[in-house]
Amino acid sequence: MTKRDLKLKIDELSSTLGTFKGLEIEVGRIYDEEWEEKMGPTPFPSVGTFRDWDRKLLERYKPFYMPFCDLCCLCTFGKCDLTGDKRGACGLTMAGQQSRIVLLACCIGASTHCAHARHMLDHLIEEFGRDAPIEVALNTNVEAPNIRLVCGIKPNTLRDLEDALDYVETQLVQLVAAAHTGQEGDNIDFESKAFHAGMLDHVAMEVADIEQIATLGMPKGIPDTPMTELGFSCIDPNKAVIMCIGHNVLPSVDIIDYLMENDLFGEVEIGGLCCTAHDNSRYNKRAKVIGPISWQLRYLRSGIPDLIVVDEQCIRTDILIEAEKLGVPVIATSEKSMLGLPNRTHDPPDNIVSDLVEGKAPGALIIEPKKVGEVAVKTVLGVAPKRKDYKPLSGDDIQKLAEHCRNCEECVRACPNNLPIMEAVQQAAEGDFELLGDIYPACVGCGRCESACPEDLPLITFFNKGAEERIANEKFPMRVGRGAVQDVEIREVGRGIVFGEIPGVVALVGCANYPKGGADVAKIAEEFLNRRFIVVATGCAAMDLAMIRDEEGQNLYEKYPGNFDAGGLINIGSCVSNAHITGAAIKIANIFAKRPLRANYEEIADYIYNRVGAVGVAWGAMSQKAASIASGCWRLGIPVVVGPHGAKYRRNLLGRKENDEDWVTYDARTGKEVYVGPAPEHLFYAAETAEEAIVMIAKLSMRPNDTTKGRAVKLSHYIDLHQKYYGIMPDDLVYFVRREADIPFTMKDEILEYLKEKGWVEDKIAIPDPTLLSRMVRRRE
């Protein structure tokens, strides 16, 4: 699709109708329609368009609210106490308030991706022009499944992406307005709106990623992307080191270009944290990935970086203060995160460099990426020699500081994971740093312990010291993010996924707020890779799963291939690449099952929900973006498992497997309503431990449409994992074994006996052509 603005101005026109003077005709949009597929029922859906669909899901998966705050502080009537059955001055209940906060979180998340996409799009249009073509992946016709599905447009150029973003921005304003005092009051309607925000988020993320793939030469869905280096010690500290933090790749691209153009990679290292690191490595594999978001403070404290460049999202807001302590200048590059720095965008580059190198200014705000490239490289080359003699705290220094510990335990109480920090500090005071080193891999790097410490001990630096040896060996290969899944791959695996023979797709996504460190992510990934699930990863999770080696010294990226197939481990890319994961699910419905895609959201979501055994896992989910990404999955019928910290999102969406009436669906072949069992059982679920999560992921991969062979495969994994981690047989098989043929062959006798004890009745659970949509019934009996 392309659109053009038409403007016709005629000073004077004589015709048979008469003479016209000063005639102006203006047409905003003319579409050259190249897409043969006819428009579906819901192009550019509004806030309430999918309310009925959402309510179907929310009827099954009722919110279990866990208020994080019992008060509402949003208007001047307040604070209002909403505890129990109280209502606020506006009439809102606790359930309403919690769902309202969920909506706001999802709006913040979706707005963040949308603003990111808009900023890049404006810049890329300026650089490449509105007519720059979009090519997202090789062997792929469905270039933008989320945009096609939601908006009903088929983008061909950067200009077309503007339409998608215009739509998302308009809708987000509506959603935020709904959270104003005295607007929405019903908690389920708030939840539906949160789903809407999530759906919009996937459109925005898709725009963000395809525009950068199309214009910046990032990998176009190839399975065998090159390996890059990841970890503390992938950076050569003898070079000048630039540390880029955030998510928006544009300033880093210009730093890399400047290094290339001036042949300076021999003198300068560029390392990234969080998604900027992913996207830098997608742009140029010489850019290193230092680690996930949680490593900001610990890497800075190492003293290695000589310059920090921040773009947007998930940046520590005290980064300037921290950097100043170490004599490291900071360049801010986004209007969304200006850090109080003076705007030097229009100053001559050499003046800025001089001020930063000489320490006259702690940092600078430079909005123009090209200028960032030049200033950053020149600055780091000037600063690095001055910082050559910098040494982090020695063991003696730390021991002396540790002696000041008051044993108050405030650090432990402040730690999100209650790590034994006080005990470790007490040991350090005796000159033993072992326990400090043990804390390092489990620490999420938030620094709350330091904030709580009455002696202001630099505890993150302490942990670094304890883990000195580990840090020196922290260097792992990571396959560079590949972007979208190719259409041709979908064709090959679609059948296996839909019929259950490929037991599931596990998407490991999100941030690094782990309960016990990142090793759990690798553990979860490997468990499912060994079982021939397809494992996809993005963001911090894609980094953390690289950091465990087996006995032969190999990590998961070295052991498993990068193609979208059973047993494949696919690094999709950064946060915004998450749209390709939902995109792959959408493409299964469209390409494999040939369901119409264009503006046909409900039917596609219904298909995915009933047939595609995909499960999202955000083990360290922390941000509002993670909330909106998950929310976009829920509306598509994809369940999401989070770690225990994810319970802080204020509610889970939980099914009740024992309530038979909740699990009735239409058989599209007959129109009859039939019982299909609780598959999937939950839509949003916080697991207490990685072991619990693993078992739950296997269970949530079951779908009503599974063939007997497929269900047997899925059940064998569920039962086996349950026995492995719980030490017992699951007690809910009666809800998932539909007929004898579903029972895994090797366990048949044992399970049949168990089922009979539980009063199992064969064929109670139907195997229909399942749909929740009455209109999808083909024939009524």
Added chain:
Amino acid sequence: MAARMITGQTAEIAGPKKAFVIPKPEVAASMIKRATRPLLVVGSKAKEIKTKDGDLVDTVIRIHNTGKIQVVATAHIIGEFKKRGVEGIHSMQMMNLGDRLRDPEWKGLDGEGSYDLVAFIGTIYYMEWLVESGLKNFAINLRTISLNRHYQPNAQWSLGTVPEDQWRQVIDKISSILEEG
């Protein structure tokens, strides 16, 4: 002099309705004994927490053997009880349990009816905090008590924050009273 800090994990302070502090172990034991249908929820930390009996799994087995309270293990911790040859302990995940506890129609883990008292022990602090918040607000007739070492504001009753040794003594005392009948 700074204002007094409220005990509790930083940034997880309670709302207006906060737990009463259980003044002595006898009170907790008495609440359990007086309840008609009490339930003890044992969390995933049980194996890591040391008690006078060994670890918290051992202490919970001791309490389970009194027959005074049903026991449910969350997450994957049921395996530890099985390894130690204990039968009759239920298993249900924390979120599934919280969701059912707020439902007055739920028939309980044994199918005999809903519970009137739920005690938590060995749980992840913030997860218990959240589930108890859900119950405080949406199961207002359910009595919740926290037997962990750190004060839990969202329970109805909670042990106060005490040093480890003292907590071990308190738990041992509660177990002994329940054993006495």
